[in-house]
Amino acid sequence: MSDLNDLYQETIIDHSKRPRNKGEVEQATHSAEGYNPLCGDRVQVQLKIENGHILGIGFRGAGCAISTASASLMTEAMKGKTPEEVEIAFRKFRDLLTEDQAPAPDLGKLAVFSGVREYPMRVKCATLAWHTLRAALRGDPQAVSTE
């Protein structure tokens, strides 16, 4: 039986209580909204992209501890990255949540979400911000839904 502490690791609790990069991004060039119909949570991700790199990244909204912490840690990890690097990181992150294998070694802090794998109903909470970030990069104005 997996312990709740495996899900709610300290870093997750910390980021859910004190989310980083929460708020408006000045002179944002990209933005998108995401929605999780299961719990009604909404998140908006804003980006400022220059020369193909994410210079500014911020989010608003979210909701549960998992989705808020995920948005917070994602924004920290993706600052300075290119869209291609975001895509690679997203795939590794998704595999961490859904695949029964050792996490990619270069996930860094994002590996704290490994416990989510034991809670299939919560995977969408962890991926909401990521789907929204990818929609913003695609220039997709429609709200993305995790369903």
Place this chain on the structure above:
Amino acid sequence: MSAHAEVLKDSRAATAFNVDRIREDFPILREKVHGKPLVYLDNAATSQKPKAVIDSLVDYYTHYNANVHRAVHLLSTRATAACDDSREKVRRFINAGSTNEIVFVRGTTEGLNLVAQTHGRQNIGPGDEVLISGLEHHSNIVPWQILCEEKQARLRVVHIDDRGVVPLDEFEKALHERTRLVAISHVSNALGTVNPLADMIKMAHRWNAPVVVDGAQAAPHMHVDVRALDADFYAFSGHKLFGPTGIGVLYGKEALFNAMPPFQGGGDMIRSVTFEKTTYNDLPYKFEAGTPDIAGIIGIGAAIDYVNDVGMDAIAAYEQELLEYATDAVSQLEGVRIIGTAPNKASVISFVVDNAHPHDVGTVLDREGIAVRTGHHCAQPVMDRFGIAATTRASLAFYNTREEVDALIAGIRRVQEFFS
């Protein structure tokens, strides 16, 4: 057990009924969840099934599985008789005047859509109004939106107050000569509010507006009398009434049912078919196209037998006591707020915990073996009214106990340890 505890227990059993014995009738209540005894507090979503219901399904499939109304052979005769019996049990359960007024549907949702697509399409036109309340489940909003859009009619809403009550005076004021239909829940699934239905129906009838009742959350918890209420239509779901999924009931007054066009076309709903003309079958079969959910019909009959044995009034009294106990206990928790504080409530406690999102509350409680619902409960307008996205909802049934409520309280404290 000490003599004192023995006496306490006896005195409680005397005022209500023997909940320990009732629990033995529900095999699932012996399950463990994450190694803990199951505490099932998600009854508003679906209820658990007594062994008598489960056995009725096995018995049908094992001993007399056959289609109904179609063959002269013995098994078909037995299956047909069992379905007829069930219809009569439903009739008595809600005190309808005739089994012609009992139509089997898939559930509350299908019952409401049936009324919208038949009676609604026939009677509602441009500029007319359909009146609903701010408490409604999506299944009692969307069918009317679809209808109103199609007919260029207006969907009017009586909003709820801070307690989650539909103010009766506001309701009365919203009615007028263009109100063609009123659709309202008997009991709210999101907040537990019990509407003063008889009064509302009287008011609507003064304007000749028929009333469609969403009884999904009332039928399992209280004695329903459609004639005393003077309801025109009343829909409920078998699976919330300790019966199987896939079966529900739409009650409708015979005169209204007779005047309505059929809902779906197919077998069983016709008297004769030629390529030129089809004549429809009598009530209630006119609204039951195709092979029905025979097992479900038998199962809902068994469920009604079961709750009748326990007694609907005894169930209502026991649950009311338990709801009060739970409301007191939750109210005493610091940092927890109950959403929905109507003076007249049934079975439901919706609440929010400071600094903890309902989704996280649900996950922590689940690890304690406690099943609750978290989210918007298919009632987003209710959530919007309170400025929240979601709540945690504990919903009770008569097999729940004070000990289970205590487990819920302990679970909420554990949530608070985690997140505050």
